[in-house]
Amino acid sequence: MLRSGKQYLDSLDDGRVIYIGDEQVENPATHPAFRDMARIYAQLYDLKQAPGNVDLMSYEEDGERYSTSFLKPRNQADLEKRTAAHRFITEWSYGLLGRSPDATASNVTGIAMKPDVLEENEGGYADHLAALWQDLRKNDVFLTYAIVPPPAARNPEYYQSKGIPSPTLKVTKEDDAGVYISGMKFLATGAAVANEVIVGNILPLADDQAAESITCIIPFNLPGLSLWARKPFARDVKHEFEAPLSFRYDESDCMLLFKDVHVPWEKVIVHNNAPLSRDIFVKSASHVLSNHQSNCRFHSKMRFITGIASLITQATGAHGIPAVRETLAKLAAMEAAFGAIIDAQIYAHEKITDEYVLYARRYMYAGLLWAAENHSMLLDTVRELMGGGVFQFPASIDIVNDPELKSTFETYWATASDSSAERMKLFSLAWDLVGSPAASRMQSYEKFFVGPLFSVRNYNYINAPWDEFDGLVKDLMDQYDVPGQGT
Numbered sequence: 166m167l168r169s170g171k172q173y174l175d176s177l178d179d180g181r182v183i184y185i186g187d188e189q190v191e192n193p194a195t196h197p198a199f200r201d202m203a204r205i206y207a208q209l210y211d212l213k214q215a216p217g218n219v220d221l222m223s224y225e226e227d228g229e230r231y232s233t234s235f236l237k238p239r240n241q242a243d244l245e246k247r248t249a250a251h252r253f254i255t256e257w258s259y260g261l262l263g264r265s266p267d268a269t270a271s272n273v274t275g276i277a278m279k280p281d282v283l284e285e286n287e288g289g290y291a292d293h294l295a296a297l298w299q300d301l302r303k304n305d306v307f308l309t310y311a312i313v314p315p316p317a318a319r320n321p322e323y324y325q326s327k328g329i330p331s332p333t334l335k336v337t338k339e340d341d342a343g344v345y346i347s348g349m350k351f352l353a354t355g356a357a358v359a360n361e362v363i364v365g366n367i368l369p370l371a372d373d374q375a376a377e378s379i380t381c382i383i384p385f386n387l388p389g390l391s392l393w394a395r396k397p398f399a400r401d402v403k404h405e406f407e408a409p410l411s412f413r414y415d416e417s418d419c420m421l422l423f424k425d426v427h428v429p430w431e432k433v434i435v436h437n438n439a440p441l442s443r444d445i446f447v448k449s450a451s452h453v454l455s456n457h458q459s460n461c462r463f464h465s466k467m468r469f470i471t472g473i474a475s476l477i478t479q480a481t482g483a484h485g486i487p488a489v490r491e492t493l494a495k496l497a498a499m500e501a502a503f504g505a506i507i508d509a510q511i512y513a514h515e516k517i518t519d520e521y522v523l524y525a526r527r528y529m530y531a532g533l534l535w536a537a538e539n540h541s542m543l544l545d546t547v548r549e550l551m552g553g554g555v556f557q558f559p560a561s562i563d564i565v566n567d568p569e570l571k572s573t574f575e576t577y578w579a580t581a582s583d584s585s586a587e588r589m590k591l592f593s594l595a596w597d598l599v600g601s602p603a604a605s606r607m608q609s610y611e612k613f614f615v616g617p618l619f620s621v622r623n624y625n626y627i628n629a630p631w632d633e634f635d636g637l638v639k640d641l642m643d644q645y646d647v648p649g650q651g652t
């Protein structure tokens with residue numbers, strides 16, 4: 166069932182505990198730090214239902230309509246539909262929403278496509294996952310994920326040497342109804358405005374860390390769970406005009422703190438199996454299906470970055486200079502190549518079970534690594550094209566409230582093609598992409614959201630056909646002899 170924006174906004178008033186510093190948030194849908202972000206997601210829920218979009222953004226099964234992000238792809242057409250639905254959202258949000266609801270819906274759908282990973286292992290609860298997936302799909306739930314231990318907790322000796330317990334999340338006891346969990350998970354993007362969270366482990370655990378392998382899907386209002394938000398950006402923005410991206414897309418990142426939280430068994434997917442807690446993501450379709458969405462998002466962002474670069478050079482008057490055109494050409498070439506990486510994932514898709522197909526894994530991981538390694542370079546290119554232009558503008562557009570200042574501003578800051586306010590609007594937007602606190606957070610997001618870079622490189626390594634690569638070279642070398650040793 167698709168739900169409306171209003172239903173989504175109402176669902177956020179669920180009694181969850183969120184702290185911004187020492188302030189406790191009553192309802193994220195109305196709090197100034199989160200309400201504009203929530204409004205954007207609400208718009209998205211309404212857009213999905215709109216008559217012109219509903220066919221793409223949903224699919225029918227047994228007389229009911231569900232979001233396309235829950236579609237288990239059986240053929241290339243299904244993959245194409247999923248990609249088009251992701252692209253609809255990523256283009257609409259200019260690639261600036263890291264955690265749109267389709268991302269994590271894909272994550273759970275990918276696990277549900279290969280239940281054998283859970284079925285074949287002790288501590289795996291395939292039946293729970295199947296029921297949870299049905300429920301999430303039926304209610305079109307907005308999920309996020311927290312699947313990394315807190316920084317430093319990856320090295321238990323570090324804590325033991327200081328005589329303090331590691332803060333990482335683990336099961337402390339269990340009863341007939343479920344498990345009790347305590348500790349922290351790092352770092353749930355979108356948590357303030359999502360409905361539920363997948364708690365788990367994308368980094369490998371040692372065998373003696375079985376208690377940390379707990380993987381569950383839970384709402385944010387479980388007693389004992391609190392969300393500790395990082396500093397928000399949106400509420401510091403006085404005029405959307407001055408920082409439109411901070412204003413609209415401050416999706417929030419929260420530490421999750423669990424103190425004796427009781428999780429009912431039916432919400433538990435993995436318990437007491439260290440390798441399985443990671444395998445359910447990387448050995449199922451989950452990692453690929455969800456990060457195909459990340460690739461689509463990054464591509465939309467590249468298109469947006471390229472547009473900003475182009476408009477900025479028009480505003481500075483440098484657009485026609487050959488060296489500047491070459492820089493723009495390189496951006497356009499990279500954007501085109503990245504788009505092709507996404508299309509290639511569809512055309513080279515893999516059959517993963519008798520029933521289901523999946524995007525080409527290697528191409529997805531190649532896109533993921535390229536994006537993480539090159540996002541900063543793309544932003545730096547825009548920064549260079551901007552020169553110091555952004556710093557020419559007054560501290561606030563409030564100057565227009567003073568007729569004399571307004572007149573001076575309109576006279577001196579204008580160019581032949583653009584008014585002073587139009588130029589300030591463009592440069593403020595560009596700065597919010599490359600230089601503001603929100604931009605800086607986004608830079609860290611692109612480097613780390615999927616896990617540390619060394620692990621993304623590792624996915625590329627372990628999925629590469631080394632025998633084929635080596636074979637090519639050996640094949641050529643077999644065609645000629647070492648002098649003095651040939652037959």
Ligand SMILES: Cc1cc2nc3c(=O)[nH]c(=O)nc-3n(C[C@H](O)[C@H](O)[C@H](O)COP(=O)(O)OP(=O)(O)OC[C@H]3O[C@@H](n4cnc5c(N)ncnc54)[C@H](O)[C@@H]3O)c2cc1C
Pocket residue numbers: 309310311312313315316317351352353354355418606609610613614615616617618619
């Ligand atoms: C903005 C943002 C949003 C995020 N959103 C989410 C989310 O929604 N859900 C979620 O689960 N996680 C999220 N994360 C967390 C993300 O998964 C982690 O940041 C990532 O796994 C890296 O862990 P870390 O930050 O603790 O860095 P560390 O592990 O402390 O690593 C820091 C640096 O140390 C070096 N290093 C450390 N260990 C090694 C090693 N073994 N080999 C080589 N170099 C090493 C590397 O240079 C690395 O970049 C988010 C992170 C950010 C910044």
